[in-house]
Amino acid sequence: MGRYLWLLLLPLFLFGSSVKTFKWNNGESFLHFLEHKKLPLSLYYSMDKEDQKLTEDIPFSATCQMLISNKKIIEQILIPVNDELQLQIYLTKKKKYHIRIIPIVAEMYHEVLYTEIKTAPYDDILKSTGSKNLASTFVKMFKGRVNFKKDIKPGDPLVIVYNQQYRLGKYFSMPEVSGAMMEISGKRYAVYKHTDGRYYDAKGAQYEKFLFKLPIRNARITSRFTKRRYHPVLHRYRAHVGVDFGARPGTQILATGDGRVCFCGYSNGYGKTIKIRHSNGLTSLYAHQKGFKAGIHMGSKIKQGELIGYVGSTGLSSGPHLHFGMYDGSTPINPLSVMKKKTEGFTGKEYRQFVAIRSKLDKIFNEKMKTKPVRHKLVDFQNTYYVDKDTFKAKVF
Ligand SMILES: [Zn+2]
Incomplete structure (x- = not known):
């Protein structure tokens, strides 16, 4: 193992690159992040809608990695978007930055x-x-x-x-x-x-x-929850961290459970969005709304089944539907797994x-x-690494 590790590290010593880890700032927008790191904003605009939306689900305090050359040039950045996929920003041989979504090796x-x-x-x-x-x-x-x-x-x-x-x-x-x-x-x-x-x-x-209830009456599911899906035609990784319900514009959106509104406003990807924090610690999200029910604001107390807004197509949406998300902390979970069964x-x-x-x-x-087994302690490995551009394999640094 030692010999292989040395081979792995050799190019890094030669070029004097170093890996830094950092935490994703709470609530930071992806565009702001690029600006802050002096990276081209075109990286964001070159992504398609679905991928742009994923940048809004980067978990709070996610551990990110950055590979920097001795000339202080960013060679690579890895940002997890959920526990299966990560954004990779990397510098090509022609000194241009690219971005793509790759699987996390775990x-x-x-x-x-x-x-x-x-x-x-x-x-x-x-x-x-x-x-x-x-x-x-x-x-x-x-x-x-x-x-x-x-x-x-x-x-x-x-x-x-x-x-x-x-x-x-x-x-x-x-x-x-x-x-x-x-x-x-x-x-x-x-x-x-x-x-x-x-x-x-x-x-x-x-x-x-x-237990939660569905946010739409006579719900028709048009897209299910998935943390990682490989698109065979586009040859790329996708994720959909919520459930989509197809519905006519103006259809009533009902709160899935009792709770308090913790976000009520506009976000780039999700458009007009409401988030409700529930007493069991989960947070539900209702995106692409046409409008909110009058009087709803941050801190409003909501009952299960209460009208909160209307189906629309605001934000990065391809047509009227409700994108319904459920989060445990900042980790998206499948909303259907916590719904009350009929x-x-x-x-x-x-x-x-x-x-x-x-x-x-x-x-x-x-x-x-x-x-009554005694559980042995885990070995502490180093946690800094980068991803090989061609093989996607993680390399310990
Ligand atoms: Zn959706």
């Missing part, structure tokens, strides 16, 4: 955490894994079901079964929890992720206390599927309770 690992509570679940999960995201995901899952302050006693066990992405040896993106359980004074509370992406208790009842309980094939998932997870829970 590895997925399946992990199981067993721990006993010493102080509080959040602190104990953080201590044993170092992952704030895993700790907060777990707490969110059981919030409203378990009283974390009152019910839990030291020594109560918890198990989490999840997939975690790593980028160059470090946690990357939100963990995907497939099941979790806690035993409080001998009573088990378990959550299972079904094939529909929703969480259920052992009886197959939808687990989340806080029917309660499983039947037939779906029931059999659920039983299979449940018994598989129960088996893991029980095994971990018996063996």
Whole structure:
């Protein structure tokens, strides 16, 4: 490994380039960023609408990388737009800047955490894994079901079964929890992720206390949520971090859940947009509106199903529709995975599927309770790297 690493680093030593990491500024517009770095604004205008819109979803405080030559020339910048795709600005041999969207190289690992509570679940999960995201995901899952302050006693066990992405040896993106359980004074509370992406208790009842409703009556979905899609004709990567509903201009847009308006205004890509922050920590977004309901403003208190605005085609939109987004912090999630299901309980094939998932997870829970494994600490890798222009492969610097 050492020998290969040396070969990798050689050209960088020769040319004296260096990699700097920086955090994406909260709320910074992409155009402002280019201006600030003295990069041509034409980079933004050369992108198509869909890609321009993606620049508005760059997560707050996203970790970005910049490769700079010894003459202080920016050779490359990498900005993650979600956990699968990143923007790459790079200097060509002809000394011109280009921009494109490329996949983020990450590895997925399946992990199981067993721990006993010493102080509080959040602190104990953080201590044993170092992952704030895993700790907060777990707490969110059981919030409203378990009283974390009152019910839990030291020594109560918890198990989490999840997939975690790593980028160059470090946690990357939100963990995907497939099941979790806690035993409080001998009573088990378990959550299972079904094939529909929703969480259920052992009886197959939808687990989340806080469930959303569709923002359009008689909704017709025209484009679904995807973090990464390869366009076979255009030969490029795409993402659509929301759900589009086709509807006539002027169709009523209804709040998906109770909450408070945290944005009400115009953005380049999304046009007239409202964002609502909900009590479970998620934020919903309603874009391309024709207009808002009179009287709505920042801070307005909203009830589920309340009229907030009207379908339009403002911003970078190809026709009247509602782009509906859902965010956990600044991470986009599939809005349909947190919608209330019309029917309660499983039947037939779906029931059999659920039983299979449940018994598989129960088996893991029980095994971990018996063996009580000690989780070994992760090795700390360096986190600065750049991407090879031709292979897309990440290279450690
Ligand atoms: Zn959309």
